[in-house]
Amino acid sequence: MSKIQHRNLYREVADRVRDLIEHGELIPGERISERELCEKFGVSRTPLREALKVLAAEGMVELLPNRGARVMKLTVKMVKDTYDLMGALEGLSGELACRQISDAEIAGIRDLHEQMLKHYRQGELAEYFRVNQQIHEKILAASGNEILIEMYDNLSHRVKRVRYSNQMSDDFWRKAVDDHENMIGALEQRDGQRLGQILRDHLGNKLEVASLTGIVDDTDDRDPAAR
Amino acid sequence: MSKIQHRNLYREVADRVRDLIEHGELIPGERISERELCEKFGVSRTPLREALKVLAAEGMVELLPNRGARVMKLTVKMVKDTYDLMGALEGLSGELACRQISDAEIAGIRDLHEQMLKHYRQGELAEYFRVNQQIHEKILAASGNEILIEMYDNLSHRVKRVRYSNQMSDDFWRKAVDDHENMIGALEQRDGQRLGQILRDHLGNKLEVASLTGIVDDTDDRDPAAR
DNA sequence: AAAAAGAATTATGAATTCAAGATTACACGA
DNA sequence: TCGTGTAATCTTGAATTCATAATTCTTTTT
Known part of the structure; x- marks a missing residue:
C-alpha cells in the first residue's frame, strides 16, 4: 500500500x-509571467511563487529580484560541466554498487544489457537509449546512496532539454556498447575501481553526440528575451 | 566594482x-515554529515560508505537509553518504583543475600547503583545519566548474553541523598530511588522474575523526520532537 | 481512572490586498 | 532624430486575511 x-x-x-521546461514549452531565457501561469494552473500567486523558489534552488529557473x-539558460559550458559532474557521480555509484549489489540485481542488469545489445544490433536507437538509461539507473539505485541519487536526478533534470542527434555515428555507438560490455564485466566481478573508472569516462562520449539545438553558446547575455 | x-x-x-541550523541554535528534528521565527526576524510569514521551501530544496529542513x-535530522548513514559524495566531487575537481590551473595558482596552493605543514608541526589543530579547507577550496575553484562548486557547497552546508574530535590521533593526522604531500606533488605535475584518486580517497579519513555528537543513529523515527 | 468523543485552540495552506519597484509610453528639448 | 525626463501602467515583494487541517483540552462514558 x-x-x-x-x-x-x-x-x-x-x-x-x-x-513545461523539459518539454520545451517554456524556452530558455524566456520570461515567466506569474499572472499567465497562475491563470493557466488556476492557482493564486502564492503557491506559484513558492514553486518558482524551489525551481530556482534546483537550477531550473533564474530569479531576478524585482x-x-x-x-535557466543552458550554455555549452554548463552542459559540459554538468556531464563532467554526472560522470563523477556515476563513477561513484559504480564503486558503491559493487560493494553491496546482490546477485539478483546483477542478473537484472545483465538482462537489461542483453536487451540493449539486441536493440543495438537491430539499430533501434530510441529503444537502445531507453534500456541504456535503465541500466544506469539500476546501478545508481544499487549504490544505496540516496543523496547521490537525489543529486544525479537534479542534474539530469537540468540537461533533459538537451536532445541527441538521432543519427549517432557508428563509431561512437560501437564505443558506447563496448563500454557497457566492460561495465557489466566489472560489475559481475564486483570490481568497483574498474567500474567506477569506466563510468567516469563513459559519459564523455554522450556529450559528443548531444545536438546542442537551442543551447546558446557561452555569452554573458543575461536578457535574451527582451528581443 | x-x-x-x-x-x-x-x-x-x-x-x-x-x-541558526549550522550553529546548532535550531536542533535536528526540532519543529520550526513559523510564528516564532517571524517574530524573531520581524517579517511576515510569506517570506519565511518561501525561505523554508528553499531550505527544503537544499536538504537543510524537512517539510511535512500540514x-x-x-x-533535517542527520543519520550516520547520511553523513557517510555525503562524505562519499564530497569525495567524488573533490576527485573530479582535482582532475579538472590539473587541466587548466595556472602556475600562479599552483604557487598559491603551495604557499598554503607550507603554512599547513607549519601548523601541523606545531600541533595547531584549528589553524591546520582552516588552511586545509582553504587548499581544498582553491582546488575546487581551479576546476572552473561552477555547478560542481555549487553542489559541493550545498553538501558541505548539510554536514557543517558535524564536529570533529579536537584530539585527532597522530596516525590519522600523519596520514592526512601525507595525502596532502602527494596532492601537491600531483598538482605540480598536473597529473589529474593521480590527484583525482588521492582526493577521492582522502575524505574517507575525515569521517573517522568526525565526532557524531548529536547525530542520531539510523532510525525511521520521523517525529522525535514530539516528546 | 482510563479511554473515547467532541469542542476549542492553534498552525498551516492559499487567496487577497497593499506597497514599492520596474517598464512602457509619451512629451519635450537639444 | 535622438536622447532625456516624467507620468501612467504593469509586475513583483510582502503583509494580511480567510479557510482548513492538526493539535490540545475538556467532557463524557464505561
Missing part, C-alpha cells in the same frame, strides 16, 4: 512548471 | 535560518 500523498499546491505547480523569473 | 545586490527578504531569511517544518 502506498503512502497517502498530501500534495501541496506548490509541489504540484513546481512539477508542472518543470515539465524582475521576475526566467527559464 | 561589485554588483549591486538586490536582496530579497526570503534570501536574507534563508541565510539566517541556515546559520505539519510544519523540521530541521
